[in-house]
Amino acid sequence: MMKTPRSFDHIDTWVFDLDNTLYPHHVNLWQQVDARIGAFVSNWLKVSPADARKIQKDYYLRYGTTMRGMMTEHGVRADDYLAYVHEIDHSPLEPNPAMGAAITGLRGRKLILTNGSTDHAGKVLERLGLTSHFEAVFDIIAAELEPKPAPQTYQKFLKRHDVDPASAAMFEDLARNLVVPHQIGMTTVLVVPDGSQEVVREDWELEGRDASHVDCVTDDLTGFLQGLGAKS
Structure with a gap:
């Protein structure tokens, strides 16, 4: 049976993973x-x-x-x-004003949900020029050291930031981290490499494009968000 992907018409909260999602996989940060x-x-x-x-x-x-x-x-x-x-060189990241504009074009709240630390997230967002576009970062410390895809991590996130999953969308580069979001009613988007350059990933990290819990797949997050903003 063909799956019917969820739409974005009702979304008022936009939740983003950080690494390999808000910047291209091939940056290899x-x-x-x-x-x-x-x-x-x-x-x-x-x-x-x-x-x-x-x-x-x-x-x-x-x-x-x-x-x-x-x-x-x-x-x-x-x-x-x-x-x-997280003691790394963040300089490979470059400002992405087009993505910033696309995020601004989305109606509603924007949040980060990452298995990294707020310190790392802050440095990444600063380099990308996206710091002011997000209301908050929910990191591994806020998750009480329980990483995605643990179900309780998503529940803690939803409670901390008063998010209704039925009106929220989740953007992730790992399909397995979208299983629980989809189960609880979120619209899910898998962000994949664009194929233009070599990426260093485990085979399982690149799986799941056709999974039933993945509503949409994109290899161009900025373009995808621009399309959503144009409809809102």
Whole structure:
């Protein structure tokens, strides 16, 4: 049976993931974080980089973030981990006034829901020139260190910011992080690489375009938002 994607006519709250969603995958900013995570795991567990890589990706897949796995399995403190892995060069990010204008064109509230930290989010938004476009950032600390796709994380977000999921849309680069939003009534959009340049991702991270919980797929978020703004 063909799925009927949800529309955007009723949306008054726009919820965005941060990394690889508000900027193109091929910027590979997350690749820097990924490398820092590997180094942290290697140093903490005193294992080779190759072994650390395997552990890192196993925890990422099983726990939602490598940090959650390291906390659960090895007693790592979140503050130490976040400070280390987000110590990166944000300069590859460039201002995106077109996206800013497209976000402004959306009627209603705009919020960030990220598994990263508010410090990292602040630096990313500043580089993109988007800081003033968002009402708030709900980060991994606000989520009490439970990352997406944990159902309770979305519930905490909805309660904290008084969001009605039936009138909200969620933009994400990982399809698995859209399962719960769709279940609770949000309209879901998967943001995928545009294919113009090589991206560094795990195979499972790029899956889900045809999943029933994905209402729309776009490889051009700015253009997609411009289209929505034109209809509102």
